[in-house]
Amino acid sequence: MYVYFQEWHARLMIERSKAIKSPTVHYQLAGTKKIQQELARPGAVEKYISDNTAVNKIRSTFVGQHSLDLDGEGDKAVLLGINRPHDFVLKPQREGGGNNIYGEDIKDFLVKHQNSEERLGYILMERIYPWPQKNHLLKVGEDIRLCDIVNEIGIYGVYIGDSDTEYENKQVGHLMRSKTLGVDEGGIAAGFATLDTPLLVE
Structure with missing residues (x-):
């Protein structure tokens, strides 16, 4: 997304202007996997929407999303992915096709990076199997x-x-x-x- 300082500086300049942004930095961040994972946590949707019926409808569309942070919660998610790789997708903070990790490749990746900061760039998401x-x-x-x-x-x-x-x-x-x-x-x-x-x- 933004690799160099000049890119971040240009984005800041755009955000400070009165131009209509498409997308705004808020929308762009909301589309990242990590923010989606945080919004799926209990209480997150309720922080922004007070209508319980609307909250329940929104939550009914969610699938399990697990942090791979270097902590106890992340360690549990790593073990989930290793033991049940076909139930999940490893999603990186990147856009476009060809970046997700599936099946036995999840197990291989998590075993290799079990104690590495490399895993911080991913979330473990419950896999959706749509009807054919x-x-x-x-x-x-x-x-x-x-x-x-x-x-x-x-x-x-x-x-x-x-x-x-x-x-x-x-x-x-x-x-x-x-x-x-x-x-x-x-x-x-x-x-x-x-x-x-x-x-x-x-």
Whole structure:
């Protein structure tokens, strides 16, 4: 994300300006794996939302996320990953496809870095196994064929506000991607998945 001082300085300059940021540094941080893991902790959502019904709906979408900090909690998570690698995904603080660690590779990584600061750059997340369905995937250089696929959908929103006032907060679209069943990674640009369109039925 930001490696050198000049990058951080440029970001600070943008944040201090009156320009509309897309995304703001708050939204960018909220999208990191570590912040997502912290928001999944008991009491975190409740700190920002007082409506218990809304809180329960939000929490119903969560999966287990475990810190790999160098402490007792992190040590327990390491053992979870070593003993049940196929139940989890190791997610690093990076974006784009090709960076997650799956299956037996989780066990190998955690055994190797069990007592290393290298593990701090990851979180251990409960793996989601979506239900498969049939579809045709269109990919450059590959034959079109009917195959078993799984989907992932992301919802886009627009939020404009300042410390006192919310001016705009609405859903504006979505992105759906599909990949062949059994493929771990899901990045479109990395070539693992393809764009798709949901068929809405009543």
